Amino acid sequence: DDMTDPVADSARSLLDGHVVLSRKLAELGHYPAVDPLASVSRLMNSVVSKEHLLASQRFKAIYATYQGAEDMINIGALAPGANRRIDRAVSLIDRVNEFLLQPIGQRCEFQQTVKWLLDITKSWDFLLPAEQDLPPEVPAGPNEADA
Known part of the structure; x- marks a missing residue:
């Protein structure tokens, strides 16, 4: 503990x-x-494909992004659209949690598990520039444009 x-x-x-x-x-x-x-x-870096390793890194990034924002989401302090990465993590978290569950007695073939991991993480790009997470700029009002 x-x-x-x-x-x-x-x-x-x-x-x-x-x-x-x-x-x-x-x-x-x-x-x-x-x-x-x-x-x-x-050892993972030495025993899995680059594609599998990248999917693993993406998976952790999705999970960490959601975990970091979960309290704010639960109290309604984070509106959808405020942060693209968090929005994407929210859209994927059910699939992530499903991936992490394994009922007793359920068999999981390695290649099928890797395929599932790749499918979950393919839409995640944690290398987006930081400005991608910012809300769009509010256009200047008519009086502010002349200032």
Whole structure:
């Protein structure tokens, strides 16, 4: 539970990767309760295709974008259209969460899982210039244009 525990911290520094389970996800009935943002694989870059690696990075970016905005979305403080990346993350979050769920006894073939990951993430471009996230400029009023 405690990511700052010296033993856990030492083990993480020695291992090629670690899977972090989340009590919050488990309490929501989300199984397996793997936190994809806190989990790490140092070998992934060496064992998957570039396309798979990019899809994985996009997946984490979608999930992180949504998680970062979730509280604002839930209280209604973030209107649709205010931020394109958040809007896109909101539109994809149900598919992301579905991808993360695996009922007991369900088999998932590796190639089919990768195909599903690629399909979910293909519309995400986290390399958009920052100005793409800004709302469109409001045109100057008639009196302001002459100023």
